[in-house]
Amino acid sequence: MAILLLAEHDGASLSDQTAKALTAASKIGGDVHVLVAGASVQGAADAAAKLSGVAKVLVADAADYANRLAEPLADLIVSLSGAYDVIIAPATASAKNVMPRVAALLDVMQVSEIIEVVSADTFKRPIYAGNAIQTVQATDAKKVITVRTASFAAAPEGGSAAIEAVSSAGNAGLSAFVEDALSSSDRPELTSAKIIVSGGRALGSSEKFQEVILPLADKFGAAVGASRAAVDAGYAPNDWQVGQTGKVVAPDLYVAVGISGAIQHLAGMKDSKVIVAINKDEEAPIFQVADYGLVGDLFQLVPELEKAL
Amino acid sequence: MKILVPVKRVVDYNVKIRVKADGTGVELANVKMSMNPFDEISVEEALRQKEAGKAEEIVVVSIGPAKAEETLRTALAMGADRAILVETEDSVEPLAVAKILKGVVEAENPGLVILGKQAIDDDSNQTGQMLAALLKWGQATFASKLELGEGSAKVTREVDGGLQTIEVKLPAIVTTDLRLNEPRYASLPNIMKAKKKPLDKKAPADFGVDTAPRLKVLKTEEPGGRKAGIKVGSVAELVSSLKTAGIL
Numbered sequence: 413m414a415i416l417l418l419a420e421h422d423g424a425s426l427s428d429q430t431a432k433a434l435t436a437a438s439k440i441g442g443d444v445h446v447l448v449a450g451a452s453v454q455g456a457a458d459a460a461a462k463l464s465g466v467a468k469v470l471v472a473d474a475a476d477y478a479n480r481l482a483e484p485l486a487d488l489i490v491s492l493s494g495a496y497d498v499i500i501a502p503a504t505a506s507a508k509n510v511m512p513r514v515a516a517l518l519d520v521m522q523v524s525e526i527i528e529v530v531s532a533d534t535f536k537r538p539i540y541a542g543n544a545i546q547t548v549q550a551t552d553a554k555k556v557i558t559v560r561t562a563s564f565a566a567a568p569e570g571g572s573a574a575i576e577a578v579s580s581a582g583n584a585g586l587s588a589f590v591e592d593a594l595s596s597s598d599r600p601e602l603t604s605a606k607i608i609v610s611g612g613r614a615l616g617s618s619e620k621f622q623e624v625i626l627p628l629a630d631k632f633g634a635a636v637g638a639s640r641a642a643v644d645a646g647y648a649p650n651d652w653q654v655g656q657t658g659k660v661v662a663p664d665l666y667v668a669v670g671i672s673g674a675i676q677h678l679a680g681m682k683d684s685k686v687i688v689a690i691n692k693d694e695e696a697p698i699f700q701v702a703d704y705g706l707v708g709d710l711f712q713l714v715p716e717l718e719k720a721l
Numbered sequence: 722m723k724i725l726v727p728v729k730r731v732v733d734y735n736v737k738i739r740v741k742a743d744g745t746g747v748e749l750a751n752v753k754m755s756m757n758p759f760d761e762i763s764v765e766e767a768l769r770q771k772e773a774g775k776a777e778e779i780v781v782v783s784i785g786p787a788k789a790e791e792t793l794r795t796a797l798a799m800g801a802d803r804a805i806l807v808e809t810e811d812s813v814e815p816l817a818v819a820k821i822l823k824g825v826v827e828a829e830n831p832g833l834v835i836l837g838k839q840a841i842d843d844d845s846n847q848t849g850q851m852l853a854a855l856l857k858w859g860q861a862t863f864a865s866k867l868e869l870g871e872g873s874a875k876v877t878r879e880v881d882g883g884l885q886t887i888e889v890k891l892p893a894i895v896t897t898d899l900r901l902n903e904p905r906y907a908s909l910p911n912i913m914k915a916k917k918k919p920l921d922k923k924a925p926a927d928f929g930v931d932t933a934p935r936l937k938v939l940k941t942e943e944p945g946g947r948k949a950g951i952k953v954g955s956v957a958e959l960v961s962s963l964k965t966a967g968i969l
Contacts, residue, residue, distance in 0.1 A: 481887065482850065482860050505880040508846050509862045512815070516851035521816045521935035524845045534939065539843050540738045544747055547940040586859030587889040590875065594883035601882070640899070650865065650879050650900055656844065657899060659881075665968055675737065682947055686968050688959065694952075703950035706959050716956040721969070 413442030413532065416470075416492060418501035418511070421448060421456035428604045429502035431463055431566035433559040437500050438567065439529035443467040446573075447492065449485055451478035457575050464570035474580040479589035480506045484581065486513040491581040493518060493554070503558040504603075515556035522556040523548060525660075527563035541656035542679030561603065562662035562683050595649060602652065605635030607665045610654055610681070613641035614670025614691070614710060621647040624711065625669060628718045637661065637681075639671045655680035670710045673698030690714065722832035722869075722891075723778045724767040726801065727822055728760040730785050730792040731842040744940045747842075756792045759837025761799075762897040765904040766867060767835055768800045775869040776833070778802050782825050784818050786810050790920065797915035798907030804920040809932060813925070815843075817932040819851035824928030826856060831892065833874070838863050838896040849896035859889040863898040 415437045420427040430446070437444045446460040449472040460469045470492065476484045489510070493499060499514060501507035503525045515522035527545070528536035534549045535557070550557075602608065609629040615621040621642065629636045638648035640655050654661055656679040666684035671677060673689070673696055681687070682701050689702035690710050699705040706713060732738055732747075733755040739748045756764075770776045781796040782805040783789040793804035807821055826834060839846035853860035861867075861876035865884065868875040869891075877886045879898045889895075907915070925932050953959045963969040 512847035512850035513854040516816060516819055516854035521814050522847055542944055543738050544740045545942050545944050546938055549937040549939055551937055552935050587887050590886040590888050592885050651883050700949045701947045704959055704962055705952045713956055720956050720960045
């Protein structure tokens, strides 16, 4: 069996979501080749070659792949697909955009966001915002799979795979990049952070969210998350959203501040190793999943916690 | 321009679903069903484009059981002009849905198809991208802003780490994310009017699509539970507990 793993990277470096998806790929079993597509991707390609379990790194270095537009990237993956039984990627925004396009071009039904590899063709995946887990067997000869990375440990370094250039598959020009507005921050990235401090609707305003959550996150060296309610209310940007419709995270420590614990939020963080909840409502559902619960006024408790660290 | 909006009938997002004891699926009998929330956002966006003079007609389509007519009537009550129901009692996977929608697109010739980014039942997040692939159209997924221009659309997308803006040639596929808009409620007079709006019925076979599933569902089970921990009385106790547990 040969497996093609689509790398998530920013050119210079490889996202650890790639290393996590590699663990899932290795469980399926077979030679894993990592595809690093982008412009100026030497750093990411070198990092992929060092991962243990990678047999080969394919590099598609071309301007057409610089902004990860779905159409040229899907055509590239399809052009390489003949040699592979499985095409797999971490379920990042960019892979969620491109992989179903690849699947349809190959006439394959994709298996989205697997959380467990049962066997080479059978996988577990969450449905209904994680309120049920489905075991599915993929009957297509070729498999197209995305991986919920919070469910897999990162593959370690220790490999020295060969790096090989592959040619561009062209660009039909169906879409064009205009601009990125990425939040620049010194904080760790949400999906790979060891500690996350998340705020909910109880913060009451964007100003209070900034004033209360950010200093605590900075003290912890943590990434900042938010509930969907806080995002909907405009207290926090959407890319901070943790939950079924946002990001699914599994840090070592998750601190939920003023978050009631709606089902859809729990789906995004319940695999965290340790959960701390601070909420004034002692009946809040968040306490049913929290390892340590603190009942009280967050505006008083959070600054106190920040000082105590 | 005509805008096509596919909508799906799903378990209402406020319902806490129950897994059947025999592991064959999720209990759907006597459960409140509604339009998939992302699809409501799609209908709303199409209506706003029409109100802004960028579109003339909004056609909604659903692939599902006879009762999906209710979902289509909701979309008509919100303001869509007419509806198509591709009726099937089978559960249809995203790939087959995309193939049926391709047939609908070829019959209707819309300039734009707006879909929800995912349905909240199977959480697949595939149909829009698959439809774009089958039509060989450009795609702008996870949209938080849509500006229709002449021959192209400028779309701001929710991506990891922030926003990406792309320009996509029309006709195109757009899938909606949460912040694109806030859907309107249908007024009572409009709900009454919607009952008289045209609704065509079709079958998957009319589009020559085989809906046999490619994924075999072996089992559906409850997720592993997580036990509640302890309540601590103070910040000091919290910090010392975290230290004892080796977390800090």
